[in-house]
Amino acid sequence: MFNGQEQTILGGLVIIYFLFLFGVSLYINHKSIKTYDDYNVAGRSVSIFPLILTFVGTAVGGSTLLGFMENGYKFGMGQQWLNFGLLLAGIIMLFFFVKKIRGYGEKYNMVTIADFTVLRFGEGARFPTVLSILIAYSAITGMQFVAIATILNLTIGLSITAGIIISWILLTLKTYFGGMKSVIWQDAFHGTIQTIGIFILFVVVIAVSGGWENISQSAAAINEGTHLSIFTISPKEVFVYLLTIGAYQFVRQDLWQRFWAAKNLKTATRGYWISITLAFLTGFFVIVIGVAGKYGLQMGEINPTLSYYEIIANVFNFPMVVVMIIALLATVISTADSFFMAGASSIVNDLIRPRLKVQDDKKLLFFSRMSVLFVSVFALLLALYIPQLVNLWVTGTAMLVSSLLAPVIFGLFWKGATKAGGAWAMWIGLIIAVGWQLAGHPFGIHPVFIGLPVSTVLVLVISLLTSEKNSVRTPEGEHI
Template identity: 75%
Template sequence: MFSSQEQSILGGIVIFYFLFLFAISFYINKKSIKTYDDYNVAGRSVSMFPLILTFLGTAIGGSTLLGFMTNGYNFGMGQHWLNFSIFITGVFMMFFFLKKIRAYGEKYDMVTIADYTTLRFGEGARFPTVISILIAYCAITGMQFIAIATILNLTVGISITAGIIVSWIMLSIKTYYGGMKSVIWQDAFHGTIQTVGIFILFIVVIIASGGWSQISENAAALGEGANLSVFSISTTEVLVYLLTIGGYQFVRQDLWQRFWAAKDVKTASIGYWISIILALVTGIFVIMIGVAGKYGLDMGEINPTLAYYAISEHVFNFPMVIVMIIALLATVISTADSFFMAGASSIVNDVIRPRMEVQDDRKLLKYSRLSVILVSLLALVLALYIPNLVDLWVTGTAMLVSALVAPVTFGLFWKGTTKIGGTVGMWVGLFVAVGWQLTGHPFGIHPVFLGLPISIILTVAISLMTQSKNAKGQLEKAAL
């Protein structure tokens, strides 16, 4: 795709870019990161502009830019349901969840979702929450390793496996030093680059394709006009996207942490609302670029997984291709380090901290950094095991949704949810989803179609059965 000279130039730029980001992380580490809260929730003082862009930078990752475009190229406009699923649940999150989550975080100085589930359901809920978070976030972090590996494969010419290992090393070192403060400020920079880059690519591709009417004619001539309909997708696929990638929005630890990192609830609300609209528009553009690339550009046969690179190279000269590679790097990195932090927070806050006799802030900061390394190792294994972007994303989110969505949602909105109901719902939902995944989806049933309903039923049923016992116990205590 690129000549050896072009590969050398691109490789040098990629290396320089990582060194630049590492320098920023190291600087912020020296100047601003003094406490455990600084490292994990940016001191709970983030203002509007960086908050909007860190929401956006985290939402639009390698799986979105590369995976969405590949799916759009392969399967057509029906893949918008990937994007709609995120937006629909994002709207629910905005209007029904955000203020409750923020209020709990402010009152109890929460750092992770397990802080909430433990408060609501007792210490027995902490462990299944941590396992679910780690499975999901290690999988999603692994996605970013794969995305960067494809960039390195094309720019430097190294294998995907070697690229995954190199990206693991570079991202781990950068995140180890920077913490959440570095992540958020770099996301502000990355979010700007990726949004402008995707918008420019969309406009140029549509013009180069001759407009949407020409794209429609070309698709019809190939007998694939149905692929231009948003309904060119099965109901099962839509439900999988809604229940996994969509449902995951309710229990995204990185999202909860940003609600808590904002300087106030108004900043969190406005910032999140703007970001989900921008993310929706960006996702629409990305999928339409993939569709237009297939039916509007005369590129011949290409590898669909390389659609982003092939389309960029087809419509731009080499200097602009460099800009698009930087936009892609910005997109991937802004997501990767955010998920690093979300997973690492669970280890230090929910596994190490409760076992410390003395809450020493310096030790917690040290353990936070070491937790980043542990998360990176788990993510590396998953990236090597499932080297497919969207599959890895759906797999990770299915585990998280099956375990946490029902107990967390009922816990927030139904006072009758009991400790044992929530905890059993978590454990069984998680075990069913993981077991079904490991056995290879028997009968073609996706794990989330079993794990989530079972978790809902058990959370509700056991809560109803144990409510009277809880009430009786409280009355007996009151009598004493």
């Protein structure tokens, strides 16, 4: 795709960009990270502008830009259901969840979802919550390693395996030193770049394609006009997206942490509202770009996995291609470090911190950074095991949804949910989903279609059977 000289230039710029981000992380580490809360929830003082962009930067990652565009190129506009699922979940989250999540976080100084599940369902909920978070977030972090590896493969000719390992090293170092403060401020920078870059690409591709009417005519000419309809997707596939990528928004630890990191509830709700709108528009544009690339640009037979690179090379000169590669890097990195922090904070906050006799900030900071290293290794192994972007995303979210979605929702909205009901639902939902995944989806049934219903039934039935024995009270003795 790129000649030797262009590969050298791109490779050099990629290295310089990573060194710049690493330098920013070191600077923030030296100037701003003094306490455990600084490292894990940015001191709970983030203002509206960086909050909006860190929401967007985290929501729009490598799977969105590369995976959505690839799926749009291969399957057409029906892939917008991935995007609709995210928007619907975001709206429900905004109107019914954010205030409750923020309230619990402020009252009990929460850092992770396990802080909530342990408060609500007791110590028996701690380990299944942490395990679910680690599996999901390591998978999604690994997904970003794959995305960066693809960039390195095209820019400097590295193999995908070597690229995964190099991206693992670079992102681990950056996150290790910077913590959540670095993540949020770099996300503000990355979110700006990626949003502007994707919008420019959308406008240019539509213009070069001759408009939507020309795209429609080209698709009809090769008997693929139906690919421009959003209804060319099976109901089963729609429900898989809704119950994994969509439903997982309710138990996204990185989202909960940003609600708690905002300086107040108004900032959290306003920032989230603007961000879900921007994220939806970005996802919509990306899928349309994939569709327009196939039917409007008429590039011939290409590898759909490389559709982003082929499209930018088709419509831009080399200097603009460089800009779009940087926009892609910004997109991937802004998601990877956020998920790093979400997984790592579960280890230090939920497994290590409760067992420390002396909980000084210096010791907690040390264990926070060690947790980043642990998550990075687990994510690396998953990236090497499942190197397909959307598959890795759906796999990780299915584990999280199957285990946590039902107990968390019932815990937030139903006082009758008991300790036994919540804990058993988490364990059984997770075990079934993981087992079904490892078994290779028997009978063609996705794990979420088994794990989530079982978890939902269990939390209801066991709570009703144990309502007198397992009433839930807060540390202050308050019944919730």
